[in-house]
Amino acid sequence: MNVIEIEGLKKQLGNFTLDIPNLVIKEGYITGFIGQNGAGKTTTLRLIMGLLIPDKGEIKVFGQSSSQKGEAIRNQIGYVGEPTGYFSEATVEQTRKMIAPFYTSWDNDLFNKYINLFALDRSKKIKELSQGQGKQFALIMALAHRPKLILLDEPTANLDPVVRHQILDLLMEHMQHEEVSTFYSTHITSDLDKASDYIIMLQKGKVVMYEDKEQIDDKYYIVKGSKGLLEKGIQNELIGIDQNKFGFQALTTKKQMLENKFGKDLIFEKATLEDMMVYIERGNRS
Numbered sequence: 001m002n003v004i005e006i007e008g009l010k011k012q013l014g015n016f017t018l019d020i021p022n023l024v025i026k027e028g029y030i031t032g033f034i035g036q037n038g039a040g041k042t043t044t045l046r047l048i049m050g051l052l053i054p055d056k057g058e059i060k061v062f063g064q065s066s067s068q069k070g071e072a073i074r075n076q077i078g079y080v081g082e083p084t085g086y087f088s089e090a091t092v093e094q095t096r097k098m099i100a101p102f103y104t105s106w107d108n109d110l111f112n113k114y115i116n117l118f119a120l121d122r123s124k125k126i127k128e129l130s131q132g133q134g135k136q137f138a139l140i141m142a143l144a145h146r147p148k149l150i151l152l153d154e155p156t157a158n159l160d161p162v163v164r165h166q167i168l169d170l171l172m173e174h175m176q177h178e179e180v181s182t183f184y185s186t187h188i189t190s191d192l193d194k195a196s197d198y199i200i201m202l203q204k205g206k207v208v209m210y211e212d213k214e215q216i217d218d219k220y221y222i223v224k225g226s227k228g229l230l231e232k233g234i235q236n237e238l239i240g241i242d243q244n245k246f247g248f249q250a251l252t253t254k255k256q257m258l259e260n261k262f263g264k265d266l267i268f269e270k271a272t273l274e275d276m277m278v279y280i281e282r283g284n285r286s
């Protein structure tokens with residue numbers, strides 16, 4: 001089952017074009033959405049929520065058109081991103097009282113459990129929360145109405161590693177107990193090493209990679225070798241070749257084939273998501 005289905009999507013904003021011919025997000029998993037600044041991640045999330053209308057194509061969420069049923073869809077989405085829309089003068093408790101009645105599925109016990117877990121002070125005003133506490137609160141508000149879909153837009157940007165891990169741990173714990181799908185936009189790719197099932201990479205408004213995370217770990221390698229080997233026609237198997245006076249390094253999905261052909265002349269290391277972003281971007285530039 002798919003929780004989100006995108007077909008023939010085009011959206012022009014100034015001189016930027018988001019162009020996604022076909023994309024599905026699978027139900028029940030965490031799908032990481034990565035890409036450079038300005039790649040179009042926030043725009044995609046806003047289109048999914050029906051806050052922006054496509055110029056062409058259609059987005060279906062829970063099988064319903066997001067441009068036609070935006071409000072009903074948003075009700076079933078837990079969103080963490082900017083702006084949060086919370087009134088800065090209201091306290092944590094006042095915010096809960098204001099927002100909870102809008103959701104029939106609101107779960108106060110869950111809210112209390114997560115507030116206690118993060119030790120948030122209910123009497124603090126939203127404007128008095130630190131950046132990390134603000135993000136923790138936004139996540140709690142997003143989860144407490146038991147959404148079927150969680151959309152996260154850079155939820156851990158500018159947070160220290162401890163708070164980042166607390167947020168990821170809470171998210172993963174929540175996912176274990178709820179029937180929920182998560183679409184998680186970030187450029188802190190290490191967050192997704194810990195918590196993701198699928199990875200989608202966006203570049204200049206286009207999807208340039210969609211992979212199962214487990215397959216990524218087996219498939220993508222950084223390969224290093226001497227410059228002389230480049231002349232032996234292996235460029236076609238390399239992505240984003242980086243050369244210096246000592247040799248080259250590049251991303252490859254053809255480890256076995258290259259190993260068979262060149263043996264110990266090449267060195268392989270598992271690629272991280274960050275490596276993949278850097279090399280795929282370089283590969284598409286050259």
Ligand SMILES: Nc1ncnc2c1ncn2[C@@H]1O[C@H](COP(=O)(O)OP(=O)(O)OP(=O)(O)O)[C@@H](O)[C@H]1O
Pocket residue numbers: 013014015016035036037038039040041042043044187
């Ligand atoms: N209202 C707008 N008018 C004109 N251009 C816009 C508008 N909103 C976004 N854009 C442009 O669309 C492109 C994609 O922006 P978007 O915020 O979706 O990127 P992003 O991948 O979320 O980036 P970041 O990681 O920096 O948040 C950018 O080039 C941006 O300048």
